[in-house]
Amino acid sequence: MSNRMWGGRFAEGPDAIMEEINASIDFDQKLYKQDIAGSQAHVRMLAEQGIVSSDDAEKIVSGLNTILSEIEAGTFKFSRALEDIHMNIEARLAELIGPTAGRLHTARSRNDQVATDFRLWVRDTLDNLEDQLTELLQALCEKAETHAGDVMPGFTHLQSAQPVTFGHHMMAYVEMFARDRSRVQDARARMNESPLGCAALAGTSFPIDREMTAKALGFDRPTANSLDGVSDRDFVLEALSDASICAMHLSRLAEEIVIWCSAQFNFIKLSDKFSTGSSIMPQKKNPDAAELVRAKTGRIYGALNALLVMMKGLPLTYSKDMQEDKEQAFDALPNLSLALAAMTGMVRDMEPNTKVMKKAAGSGYSTATDLADWCVRVLGMPFRDAHHVTGALVAKAVEKNVELHKLSLEDMQSVEPNITDDVYSVLSVDKSVRSRVSYGGTSPANVRKQARRWLKQLERD
Ligand code: ARG
Numbered sequence: 001m002s003n004r005m006w007g008g009r010f011a012e013g014p015d016a017i018m019e020e021i022n023a024s025i026d027f028d029q030k031l032y033k034q035d036i037a038g039s040q041a042h043v044r045m046l047a048e049q050g051i052v053s054s055d056d057a058e059k060i061v062s063g064l065n066t067i068l069s070e071i072e073a074g075t076f077k078f079s080r081a082l083e084d085i086h087m088n089i090e091a092r093l094a095e096l097i098g099p100t101a102g103r104l105h106t107a108r109s110r111n112d113q114v115a116t117d118f119r120l121w122v123r124d125t126l127d128n129l130e131d132q133l134t135e136l137l138q139a140l141c142e143k144a145e146t147h148a149g150d151v152m153p154g155f156t157h158l159q160s161a162q163p164v165t166f167g168h169h170m171m172a173y174v175e176m177f178a179r180d181r182s183r184v185q186d187a188r189a190r191m192n193e194s195p196l197g198c199a200a201l202a203g204t205s206f207p208i209d210r211e212m213t214a215k216a217l218g219f220d221r222p223t224a225n226s227l228d229g230v231s232d233r234d235f236v237l238e239a240l241s242d243a244s245i246c247a248m249h250l251s252r253l254a255e256e257i258v259i260w261c262s263a264q265f266n267f268i269k270l271s272d273k274f275s276t277g278s279s280i281m282p283q284k285k286n287p288d289a290a291e292l293v294r295a296k297t298g299r300i301y302g303a304l305n306a307l308l309v310m311m312k313g314l315p316l317t318y319s320k321d322m323q324e325d326k327e328q329a330f331d332a333l334p335n336l337s338l339a340l341a342a343m344t345g346m347v348r349d350m351e352p353n354t355k356v357m358k359k360a361a362g363s364g365y366s367t368a369t370d371l372a373d374w375c376v377r378v379l380g381m382p383f384r385d386a387h388h389v390t391g392a393l394v395a396k397a398v399e400k401n402v403e404l405h406k407l408s409l410e411d412m413q414s415v416e417p418n419i420t421d422d423v424y425s426v427l428s429v430d431k432s433v434r435s436r437v438s439y440g441g442t443s444p445a446n447v448r449k450q451a452r453r454w455l456k457q458l459e460r461d
Helices: 016-022 025-048 054-073 085-103 110-146 166-191 210-216 226-231 234-260 288-311 320-349 354-362 368-379 383-400 409-415 421-426 429-435 444-460
Strands: 151-156 159-165
Touching (some): 025 085, 025 110, 025 210, 025 320, 054 085, 110 166, 110 234, 110 320, 110 444, 151 166, 151 429, 159 166, 159 354, 159 429, 166 234, 166 444, 288 320, 354 429, 368 383, 368 421, 383 409, 421 429
Antiparallel strands (some): 151 159
16 A cells, blocks of 8 residues: 555555655654644644644644654654654544544645654753753862862873872862853753754745744754755754763763772772672772763764764765664763763762872872972073983982882982072972962962862852
8 A cells, every 4th residue: 555645656565674764753753752742733823824624733732742642652653664753643633523634734744843853852862961961060079179289190191290199189070070060051042943944944834923933842943044044954963073072071070080090000989889799809899880970982083973974975965864863863862861960970989099099199100290390490590401400300309219209308418409498398289289289280278269260150050
């Protein structure tokens, strides 16, 4: 039997394989709420404009409400033969209210319908991501405030570089995730235009009111070009780009958590709630949640890439290729949401081992820069000369197998005779971090100030 929605010119029904490759109902049923809201806004507008009678519109609206309850109760029967969520719902509407159902699709096409539904879904998802990012930011700021003065090694090349504070390290991620959040807000603002009423591609001869449907669905305005309206997928690409950058940030923090809770580093205790054991090695406590957050990045980048490649080279306007957009987003964005929730939990629960971190911060000649700065400040040396002298002092410490602050004054003076024992006052890690008062630097006072500023800001947002 040919298809009732579009089969007028068809003598035969589709091959079984055709049905399988063509049907999207297995995944796009996720859009049922958005589809029903879009249809109700559309038919109310049709009635307002005198294109359908208000009696018919009422019947359609209430039939759609019945369908909504059926889907939510799990009693709705989805059919692959009806391809997608749009036709499944419309077919059921016809069963419920008869031929009047056929009036719903006046001045509309599945092309603008699916673009509308999917935008609504992406918009809700972005709103949810924004809230989750706010929670993660809060957790990071609270950790930072508590540990504003706790010293840890700062690394470059994963080699000890200079002491920093744990709070400062947390606040670095606050800056990253705050940018992610503002990217999500930007994407939402840019995407919030309604394609409904673009119809198949060229607009419609019916006197529709696109402003009205846009407003009813919470869009800022209708899209301005009907060809673009049905064929643009920038909104999901932008969401996936933002998601990819955020996943990259999550993955960097996840990797640090994995390193920090190894026995060799032992910088943090990860809570039992976000770890697992080993079925053979009884001593093990594995950071599985952090590893999975790190891993999620792969599928999120994959989705972005798949969609960029799928869209590339598609001539205007709609092509069925575009049906492939949904599964990618349905996989990537909820996985990002899960990763954000797991990271927020881990950050809240993690306890830095402050003693271990402080000890590690003092090893690896991490205050060498402080020593060079002292030579500049007290001995009046140009920084390049001070750097050279300090390098020689580090070599001396390596030769004697001691840390810099344990190098005797005699040894120091054998390298640079003008050094006095005042130099030891800058060689402790606490002094080092306290001295980094430049704007954005690691001094505990700075960190506290930044954490409080952000916490206040987050309360207002
Ligand atoms: N299921 C389709 C999709 O997801 C809906 C649009 C179909 N439009 C069409 N002209 N075949 O893209």
